[in-house]
Amino acid sequence: AQTVTQSQPEMSVQEAETVTLSCTYDTSESNYYLFWYKQPPSRQMILVIRQEAYKQQNATENRFSVNFQKAAKSFSLKISDSQLGDTAMYFCAFMTNYGGATNKLIFGTGTLLAVQP
Amino acid sequence: EPEVTQTPSHQVTQMGQEVILRCVPISNHLYFYWYRQILGQKVEFLVSFYNNEISEKSEIFDDQFSVERPDGSNFTLKIRSTKLEDSAMYFCASSEALPSYNEQFFGPGTRLTVL
Numbered sequence: 001a002q003t004v005t006q007s008q009p010e011m012s013v014q015e016a017e018t019v020t021l022s023c024t025y026d027t028s029e030s031n032y033y034l035f036w037y038k039q040p041p042s043r044q045m046i047l048v049i050r051q052e053a054y055k056q057q058n059a060t061e062n063r064f065s066v067n068f069q070k071a072a073k074s075f076s077l078k079i080s081d082s083q084l085g086d087t088a089m090y091f092c093a094f095m096t097n098y099g100g101a102t103n104k105l106i107f108g109t110g111t112l113l114a115v116q117p
Numbered sequence: 118e119p120e121v122t123q124t125p126s127h128q129v130t131q132m133g134q135e136v137i138l139r140c141v142p143i144s145n146h147l148y149f150y151w152y153r154q155i156l157g158q159k160v161e162f163l164v165s166f167y168n169n170e171i172s173e174k175s176e177i178f179d180d181q182f183s184v185e186r187p188d189g190s191n192f193t194l195k196i197r198s199t200k201l202e203d204s205a206m207y208f209c210a211s212s213e214a215l216p217s218y219n220e221q222f223f224g225p226g227t228r229l230t231v232l
Binding site: 091105 | 148150152158159160161162165173208212219220221222223224225226
């Protein structure tokens with residue numbers, strides 16, 4: 001069974017600084033996707049960034065980038081130039097890509113990020 | 118931009134009562150999901166639905182739960198006889214067809230409180 005672990009329940013960062021959120025996962029699959037979702041205080045989850053396991057290049061979306069270490073099963077999220085609007089719960093998630101009709105997401109426990117002015 | 122909507126935003130019910138949580142997925146999406154998040158805990162998969170049938174369900178999704186797509190636009194989750202431990206935030210999600218990968222778009226959630 002796949003598991004996702006986020007070891008940092010809470011983090012804090014000053015506005016304009018950089019912060020890295022950690023995520024590790026466990027799977028025996030070789031083909032899968034990894035995601036970071038953001039859940040602001042309004043509680044609607046929004047996809048921040050995704051990474052296909054077969055791609056060696058780390059995904060980047062504006063101020064958000066990942067450090068994907070497949071051998072170590074690590075998938076950290078770096079937020080550069082942190083903004084107040086980045087304050088949210090961040091969930092790391094895993095999805096097996098076996099082409100089935102399910103593609104369920106398996107979530108970690110989340111990291112609550114607070115951006116301080 | 119199209120989005121997933123859910124109603125109601127908050128539902129309070131008495132233990133043993135039936136509740137129906139409603140979701141309107143994005144119109145061209147074919148895959149539908151329910152997840153729940155007990156306060157302070159991780160988001161957990163409940164069930165996935167495709168082609169008018171359940172494609173996978175978790176251990177949480179026991180006989181008290183059912184899902185339906187009654188009219189081609191709504192996607193509902195019914196809990197037949199609610200328990201205190203059903204109190205949680207319930208999220209609906211939808212995604213487009215396979216094969217490559219499908220981003221799941223989440224609704225804002227329904228907070229269910231069972232008294």
